[in-house]
Amino acid sequence: MNSKRKLQKAMEEASSYEEWTHAAIAHDEKSGMQRWKAAEQSHLYDHATIRLRLAQLRKLRKNHDHRGLLFVLHEGIHGNLGGMGRFALYDKALFGTKQLIVDYVDEVVGALEHIASPKAGDISFEEKLDFFRRADHCFGRSAFMMSGSGSLFYFHIGVVKALLGEGLLPNVLSGSSGGSFVGALIATHQKTELAALLDPELLVDRIEEETGHFKSDSALKPSVMRQDEIRAVIDSMIPDVTFEEALKLTGRELNISIAPAEKHQKSRLLNAITTPNVLIREAVLASAAVPGVYPPVMLAAKNHKGQKQAYLPARKWVDGSVSDDVPAKRLARLYGVNHYIVSQTNPHVIPFMADGKKKGDAFSLFKDASISTARAWLNAGAGSIERPLALSPKLTKFTNVAMSVINQDYIGDINILPPKRFFNPFRILAFLSEGEILELVDAGERATWPLIEMIRIQTRISRKLANILEDYDEEHVQHVKAALRKRAI
Numbered sequence: 001m002n003s004k005r006k007l008q009k010a011m012e013e014a015s016s017y018e019e020w021t022h023a024a025i026a027h028d029e030k031s032g033m034q035r036w037k038a039a040e041q042s043h044l045y046d047h048a049t050i051r052l053r054l055a056q057l058r059k060l061r062k063n064h065d066h067r068g069l070l071f072v073l074h075e076g077i078h079g080n081l082g083g084m085g086r087f088a089l090y091d092k093a094l095f096g097t098k099q100l101i102v103d104y105v106d107e108v109v110g111a112l113e114h115i116a117s118p119k120a121g122d123i124s125f126e127e128k129l130d131f132f133r134r135a136d137h138c139f140g141r142s143a144f145m146m147s148g149s150g151s152l153f154y155f156h157i158g159v160v161k162a163l164l165g166e167g168l169l170p171n172v173l174s175g176s177s178g179g180s181f182v183g184a185l186i187a188t189h190q191k192t193e194l195a196a197l198l199d200p201e202l203l204v205d206r207i208e209e210e211t212g213h214f215k216s217d218s219a220l221k222p223s224v225m226r227q228d229e230i231r232a233v234i235d236s237m238i239p240d241v242t243f244e245e246a247l248k249l250t251g252r253e254l255n256i257s258i259a260p261a262e263k264h265q266k267s268r269l270l271n272a273i274t275t276p277n278v279l280i281r282e283a284v285l286a287s288a289a290v291p292g293v294y295p296p297v298m299l300a301a302k303n304h305k306g307q308k309q310a311y312l313p314a315r316k317w318v319d320g321s322v323s324d325d326v327p328a329k330r331l332a333r334l335y336g337v338n339h340y341i342v343s344q345t346n347p348h349v350i351p352f353m354a355d356g357k358k359k360g361d362a363f364s365l366f367k368d369a370s371i372s373t374a375r376a377w378l379n380a381g382a383g384s385i386e387r388p389l390a391l392s393p394k395l396t397k398f399t400n401v402a403m404s405v406i407n408q409d410y411i412g413d414i415n416i417l418p419p420k421r422f423f424n425p426f427r428i429l430a431f432l433s434e435g436e437i438l439e440l441v442d443a444g445e446r447a448t449w450p451l452i453e454m455i456r457i458q459t460r461i462s463r464k465l466a467n468i469l470e471d472y473d474e475e476h477v478q479h480v481k482a483a484l485r486k487r488a489i
Contacts, residue, residue, distance in 0.1 A: 004030050011094075017165065020449045024094040033093035040100045044089050046082030047100055053081070054104045057111050066120040069111055070131060077108065077135050079339065079458060085413075090454040097457065105457055109464045116468045129472050136465040140338035142458075143172040143331045145412060146179025148321025150290075150428035151225075152345040153178025154200065154437050155418045158444020159343040160186060161198050168455050171466070172335050174269075174327055176257035176320030179343070180287040184238045184280050187254035188246045197237070200441040204434050210236050211431075224429045227285075227294045234284050242302055243283075244276035253335060256283045257320025257327055261296035265315065267322075269330045270299075277301040278311055286317040293429060294318075321346060326412065339462070340412030341455060343444070414455060416447050 007030065010023035028034050040047045053076065060069040079085050084104070089097045096102065112135075114120060115128060144163070146156045156179055163169040175183030185197055196202055210232040211225075239246075246254055255271045268275070270283045278301045286297035296316035303309050325346060331337040418440070432440070 014449075017162065017445075017449050017452065020446075021095060024450075028093045028095055037093055037096060037099050040098065042089075042098065044086055045084050045098070045101075047098070049082040050084060050100055050104050054100070054107055057107045061107075061111055061114055064119070066115065066123055070115055070120075070123060073108070073111055073115070073135065074131065077139055077461070079139060079461065085458060094450065096453045102457060105460050108461055112461075112464050112468060116472070125472075125475070132465060132469050132472060136462075136469055137336055139462055139465060141172055141336055141462055141466075142170040142339040142341060143174060143328075143335070143337040144170045145326045145328070145331075145340060145342045146173075146175040146182055147325050147342065147344045147346045148177030148179060148319060149345040150178055151430055151432050152418065152428065152440065153182055154203075154432070154440035155345050155444040155447075156182040156343045157198055157200065157203070158441040158446075159416050159448050160444075161441070162445045162448035162452065163341075163455070164191075164194060164198075166452055166456065168452065168459065170341065170459070171251060172253045172255070172331060172337055174255035174257065174331060175287070176325050177288050177290070178345075180256040180284045180320065181234065181238075183254055183256065184234075184246075184284050187250055187252040188239050188241055188280060190250060200438050201434075204437055206237060207233055224293065225431060227289070230288060230294075231285055234281050238281050238284065240279060240281055242277050242279055243270060243272040246280060247272040254280070255327065255331065255334075256280070256287050257325065258283065258286045258299075258317040259320055259322040261291075261316040261318050267320070268317070269327050269334075271334065273334055275301070275311075277303075279308070282311075287320040289318045290429065291318050291322065328412065339458065341414045341416070342412035343416045344411070345418055414451055414458075416444075416451060418443050418447060 004027060007023045007027040011020050011027070014020035014023060025034075028037070040051060053072070056072050057069065060072060081104075083089075084098075084101045089101065112132075115123065116132070120128070144160075146153075146159075149156060156175075160169060160182060169186070173183045173187060175181070186194065189197055211229045241249070243254060246252070253271065255269050257267065257269055259267045270278055275283075278299055282297065282300040286299060289295065289297050296318045298313065298316050299311040300308055301311035326340070326342055326344070328337070328340050331340075
C-alpha cells in the first residue's frame with residue numbers, strides 16, 4: 001500500500017477532526033496540492049484583483065491610515081471577490097484552498113479588528129457603528145438548514161456536533177420534520193448544555209426512557225413511531241418556550257417549516273419575527289406530522305398573560321418538508337442571508353445531488369438539467385389531468401403534495417450528505433437500533449469534516465462582523481444610557 005492510500009485510510013479511520021486534518025494535509029503534500037495552494041495563479045479566480053486589494057489593505061494598516069483603510073473596506077467587502085467563493089477552488093485539495101484567498105480573508109478580518117479598536121481613534125464611535133452595520137448588511141449572513149429526515153435526523157446531530165466543535169454553526173437555523181427537532185434542541189439550550197444533549201448515547205437513553213423502546217444492536221423490524229411517542233421525546237428534551245423566549249435565551253434565530261393540511265392555504269415559516277409567541281414544541285410536532293401517517297397538528301401559543309392557547313384554531317399543519325424543506329428565499333428576506341449550509345437527508349432528494357464540494361462539476365450540471373426537464377414535464381402532466389382529479393379529493397390532495405415536493409429547490413451553497421447506504425425508505429419512520437443511531441451521528445460528523453475548512457474560510461468575515469457588532473451594540477446602549485443620565489442631571 002502506497003503512502004497516499006495509507007493516508008486515505010487514515011482519514012477514513014480518523015476518530016476526530018484533528019486526526020482527519022493531519023492526514024488530509026499530509027495527503028495534499030504527497031499529491032502536490034500543497035504546491036497548488038501556494039501558487040497564486042489560476043484560471044479559476046481573479047488572483048490579480050485579490051492580490052492588489054491585499055497589498056492595499058496591508059499598506060494602509062501598516063501606515064495607520066485609518067481613513068484610507070475604511071474607504072477601501074467600504075468599497076469592496078464581499079465574500080466572492082474575484083470569484084474566490086467558487087466551489088472549484090475547494091475541490092482540488094482535501095484541506096483548504098489557495099493561500100492567497102486565506103491571506104486575503106485574514107487581512108480583511110485584521111483590518112476590521114483594527115478599525116473597531118481604539119487604535120483608530122480618529123474615527124468616531126458613531127461612524128464606526130454605521131460602517132459595521134452597513135458592512136454586515138452588504139456582506140450578508142450564513143444560515144444552517146436541516147432538511148426533513150424522519151429517523152435520519154441523527155445525521156443532522158452529527159453535522160451539528162462537527163460545526164459546533166469548530167465554532168462554525170451559524171446563528172440562523174432552519175429545520176423541517178426531523179430537522180426541526182434538532183434545530184429546536186440547539187436553539188433552546190445554552191452552549192454549555194449542548195454537549196450532553198447531542199451525545200448520541202445519552203440521546204438513545206432519553207428516547208428509551210420516554211418511549212420504552214428497547215435498545216439493541218440487532219436488526220429490528222420496521223416499526224413506525226407513534227405520534228404520542230414523538231411528542232413524549234419532544235416534551236422531554238425541548239423546553240416549553242416560545243420562539244421569542246428561545247431567541248432571548250440563546251441568541252439563535254430558529255426557523256421551523258410547516259405545511260397546511262387544508263387546501264388553499266400557504267406554508268408557514270415559524271420564527272421569532274413572524275410568530276414570536278408560538279410554542280416551539282407544537283411547531284416541531286406539526287413539522288414532523290407526515291401526511292397519511294400522522295394526523296395534522298394545531299399550533300399553540302402564549303397570550304398576553306403568558307397563558308397557553310390555540311394559535312389559529314381553524315388551521316392544522318403537517319410536515320414542513322412537503323412545501324418548504326430548505327426555505328432559502330424566506331431566510332434571505334428575514335435575515336439578509338446569502339450563504340447556505342444544508343444538511344440534506346431527504347431520501348427522494350439525495351440520489352439527485354452531488355456532495356458539497358462538487359456542485360459545479362459536469363456530472364452535477366447534467367443532473368441539474370435532467371431534474372429541471374423532469375420537473376417541467378411533471379408540471380405539464382399535472383396540469384392536463386387537474387380537472388379529472390378534482391372529482392377525487394384524496395387524489396387531488398396527493399397530487400398537490402407531490403407537486404409541492406417536486407417544485408422545491410433542495411440545495412445550498414455547501415451541501416452535507418449522508419452515505420448512500422443510509423437510503424432505506426422503509427426505515428425512514430422506524431425506530432432505529434442503538435447501533436444505527438450511533439452510526440448515523442458518526443456519519444454526520446465525518447461527512448462534515450471535508451467541508452469544515454471551506455465553511456471556516458467562507459464565513460470568517462461575516463462571523464467577525466457579527467462579533468464586532470455585538471460588542472458595538474452593547475457599547476452603543478451604554479452610550480445612550482450615559483447620555484440620558486447626563487440629561488437627567
